[in-house]
Amino acid sequence: MNMEEYRGVWVFIEQRNGELVDVGLELLGAGRDLADKLEVDLCGILLGHNVKDRAKDLFEYGADKVYVIDDPILELYRTETYMKAVGDLVRKYKPEIFLYGATANGKDLASAVATEVMTGLTADTTLLDVNLDKRLFEASRPAFGGNIMATILCKKHRPQMATVRPKVMKKADPQPGREGELIEESISVQEENLKTKVIDIVRDTNKAVNLEEADIIVAAGKGIKDEKGWKMVEELADVLNATVGASRDVVEMGICGHEHQVGQTGATVTPKLYIAIGISGAVQHVVGMQNSELIIAINTDPDAAIFNASHYGVVADAFEIVPLLTEEFRKV
Numbered sequence: 587m588n589m590e591e592y593r594g595v596w597v598f599i600e601q602r603n604g605e606l607v608d609v610g611l612e613l614l615g616a617g618r619d620l621a622d623k624l625e626v627d628l629c630g631i632l633l634g635h636n637v638k639d640r641a642k643d644l645f646e647y648g649a650d651k652v653y654v655i656d657d658p659i660l661e662l663y664r665t666e667t668y669m670k671a672v673g674d675l676v677r678k679y680k681p682e683i684f685l686y687g688a689t690a691n692g693k694d695l696a697s698a699v700a701t702e703v704m705t706g707l708t709a710d711t712t713l714l715d716v717n718l719d720k721r722l723f724e725a726s727r728p729a730f731g732g733n734i735m736a737t738i739l740c741k742k743h744r745p746q747m748a749t750v751r752p753k754v755m756k757k758a759d760p761q762p763g764r765e766g767e768l769i770e771e772s773i774s775v776q777e778e779n780l781k782t783k784v785i786d787i788v789r790d791t792n793k794a795v796n797l798e799e800a801d802i803i804v805a806a807g808k809g810i811k812d813e814k815g816w817k818m819v820e821e822l823a824d825v826l827n828a829t830v831g832a833s834r835d836v837v838e839m840g841i842c843g844h845e846h847q848v849g850q851t852g853a854t855v856t857p858k859l860y861i862a863i864g865i866s867g868a869v870q871h872v873v874g875m876q877n878s879e880l881i882i883a884i885n886t887d888p889d890a891a892i893f894n895a896s897h898y899g900v901v902a903d904a905f906e907i908v909p910l911l912t913e914e915f916r917k918v
């Protein structure tokens with residue numbers, strides 16, 4: 587492999603129904619910094635149907651070039667089609683670094699592309715840099731339950747790829763009217779040759795749980811005891827316009843679904859406010875919420891580990907204090 591042929595920083599721009607997902611814009615912010623250090627172009631990769639017009643937003647958020655494949659076959663995300671389209675672009679244009687959001691689709695696509703083009707992938711990173719002397723991408727992520735940061739290098743393959751957690755990087759300030767180069771490509775795949783077919787789309791009718799993008803999370807631990815306690819937490823969340831999170835124990839008790847789980851095997855969240863109710867503060871939970879801007883814990887045990895990870899702690903019975911908080915916030 588001739589590594590010198592690989593140049594440019596790429597960002598996969600995820601879109602849902604034509605709306606750009608925030609993490610793509612955040613990665614343009616982080617990618618701009620890497621591209622400037624390496625003195626290369628920052629490029630957005632935009633796939634979908636009727637999405638071409640969104641390229642101008644990407645220029646305003648820092649992209650120098652946008653590669654677009656606009657085709658009905660890409661309207662819905664499917665691993666097979668997206669992997670093929672992105673794999674072809676990588677083989678043709680040879681990027682040096684390629685970033686994806688660590689969303690469900692981003693993680694799925696990045697791992698598929700890594701096998702398609704035979705390169706490595708660092709998953710779930712939170713810190714990105716480049717070593718200019720060695721011209722190596724340094725992607726770092728928490729390891730050993732968040733106790734250390736592991737920096738992972740991809741020395742022998744290109745592109746160097748990483749998925750990056752949402753809400754960790756900052757979007758650049760948009761520059762209205764900033765222009766760039768739009769490069770339109772096509773996909774060579776035909777529907778009849780695909781192994782996966784979309785037969786039906788069943789929308790989840792439950793209130794969507796989007797922990798990663800929530801500004802306020804009220805999270806319940808085993809201390810809330812049962813469905814009645816969960817309802818109490820939901821009521822507080824409702825008046826605060828918050829999303830409800832949970833520890834793994836609450837999920838395992840069958841009180842809520844896994845989509846509510848925060849932690850090592852759940853979501854990593856960075857809201858402005860995280861209220862932990864009846865959560866002990868096991869390391870596997872804390873790694874998922876420790877980067878929240880403001881953490882308030884409510885627990886009957888003054889020695890609970892959650893207080894070490896919190897800015898404010900309330901030693902109290904949740905069943906007494908939570909209804910009072912709900913009542914007071916309702917007045918505001």
Ligand code: FAD
Binds near residue numbers: 847871904
């Ligand atoms: P507990 O540890 O039982 O804590 C309950 C707390 O409630 C106690 O501190 C208690 O003092 C308090 N309490 C009791 N009654 C009240 C009351 N009336 N008012 C106020 N407080 C009260 N856990 C996660 O959360 N997320 C993960 O992603 C995750 N991944 C894991 C992965 C692995 C590989 C492993 C081994 C474990 C993982 N866990 C995860 C589990 C984790 O280790 C803990 O078991 C779990 O977080 C504990 O949940 P909890 O705090 O709700 O329960």
